[in-house]
Amino acid sequence: MAMTKIYTVSQVTFFLKNLIEKEPELQSLWISGEISNFTLHSSGHMYFTLKDQSSRLRCVMFRGENKWLKFQPHDGLEVIVFGRIAIYPKNGEYQLYVELMEAAGLGSLYLAFEQLKNRLAEEGLFDPAKKRPLPKLPRKIGVITSPTGAAVQDIIRILHRRHPRVDILLIPAQVQGETAPESLIEAINLAGRLTKLDLLIIGRGGGSAEELWAFNNEGVARAMAACPIPTISAVGHESDFTIADLVADLRAPTPSGAAELAVPEVKEIRKKINMMMDNLKSSCLRLIERKQAQIFRLKTHPALTQPERLLLSRRQQVDEAKEELIRLINRLFEEKRKTLLVEMGKLDALSPLSTLARGYSICWKDKDGAFLRDAREINPGEKVTVVLNHGQLLCTVEETREEVIA
Numbered sequence: 001m002a003m004t005k006i007y008t009v010s011q012v013t014f015f016l017k018n019l020i021e022k023e024p025e026l027q028s029l030w031i032s033g034e035i036s037n038f039t040l041h042s043s044g045h046m047y048f049t050l051k052d053q054s055s056r057l058r059c060v061m062f063r064g065e066n067k068w069l070k071f072q073p074h075d076g077l078e079v080i081v082f083g084r085i086a087i088y089p090k091n092g093e094y095q096l097y098v099e100l101m102e103a104a105g106l107g108s109l110y111l112a113f114e115q116l117k118n119r120l121a122e123e124g125l126f127d128p129a130k131k132r133p134l135p136k137l138p139r140k141i142g143v144i145t146s147p148t149g150a151a152v153q154d155i156i157r158i159l160h161r162r163h164p165r166v167d168i169l170l171i172p173a174q175v176q177g178e179t180a181p182e183s184l185i186e187a188i189n190l191a192g193r194l195t196k197l198d199l200l201i202i203g204r205g206g207g208s209a210e211e212l213w214a215f216n217n218e219g220v221a222r223a224m225a226a227c228p229i230p231t232i233s234a235v236g237h238e239s240d241f242t243i244a245d246l247v248a249d250l251r252a253p254t255p256s257g258a259a260e261l262a263v264p265e266v267k268e269i270r271k272k273i274n275m276m277m278d279n280l281k282s283s284c285l286r287l288i289e290r291k292q293a294q295i296f297r298l299k300t301h302p303a304l305t306q307p308e309r310l311l312l313s314r315r316q317q318v319d320e321a322k323e324e325l326i327r328l329i330n331r332l333f334e335e336k337r338k339t340l341l342v343e344m345g346k347l348d349a350l351s352p353l354s355t356l357a358r359g360y361s362i363c364w365k366d367k368d369g370a371f372l373r374d375a376r377e378i379n380p381g382e383k384v385t386v387v388l389n390h391g392q393l394l395c396t397v398e399e400t401r402e403e404v405i406a
Helices: 009-021 108-123 150-162 180-193 218-226 243-247 255-262 266-299 307-350 352-357
Strands: 029-040 046-051 056-061 078-088 093-103 140-145 167-172 199-204 231-235 362-365 383-387 392-396
Touching (some): 056 078, 108 218, 108 243, 150 167, 180 199, 231 243, 231 255
Parallel strands (some): 056 093, 140 199
Antiparallel strands (some): 046 056, 078 093
């Protein structure tokens, strides 16, 4: 009986690994699916699973490949990836080594734009309250763009046509390509350190979404937000829209439009000044006419032409006021006198003297001065004083009677 060959796990794993890696179809293929279990490792590598309705495929995208991604992958995102199938010997599992990734449906560039826009909006970089007003008449304007492009020529030509005396400082920068964001950030930071700049224009002429992508860079957006100089963005054509447009204090549809928004036209300024001078002259003349008419009225006023009449009139008013005051005082005095008489009558009715005048008397003990109201309060032989309406009687009690006089 022939001896059966026994393989180790590693031998089987590497055998399958060689078979898969020798299959050209598995070494260069595009696969579509939905991302799940996405993990961004601290090393920079991305680990995730691609799935459809019935199967799952483990994937890895190393840092060297994913650093070119323009969007952030996440769970639930539909993508199309390119890579190769191989077996990871340690686990004996096959997986896809991803080299390229594109967002399905929306497109990678659009997805990256939306992700960055939403994140910066949440931070408040697009808040209208943070937009600074542009200077009415800037003296020195910085322009960040390519020094060889048509955009810079359009900006300079229109600025000088509208305002020949404005100073223009060209700060050259790359506006497309991989190094463009870094170049733009450096130019913006340089402009921010130039204290004599009144206004900053940043932009370029039209192009494809890829060519304009430097203006969708997060670093460029944050540099613009931190720049102390009011900024106009002028990227591409009117239909183009970038993150830089959202961060800038004002968005211009084109570089030419930015130049027109940056400075007013000198002819229009002169026209407005002349119009304002004419209006000022007219207003001054009308004011002088009104004041002259007031002066004439004052000159002819009786108070100035015949002051003695005004004095006599005031004297008559004083006399009339005096007479009226005397009448009011007399009337008030009479009202108070009548009130006093009424109150005096009430008081007199309650006075003991009035009681005595009607034939009554008041009696008190001499011993202690207590008033007598009852015959039982005194004994025979005690002395009393009786007060009449006129005079007093000093008496000695001989007898007391308790009968009440009807």
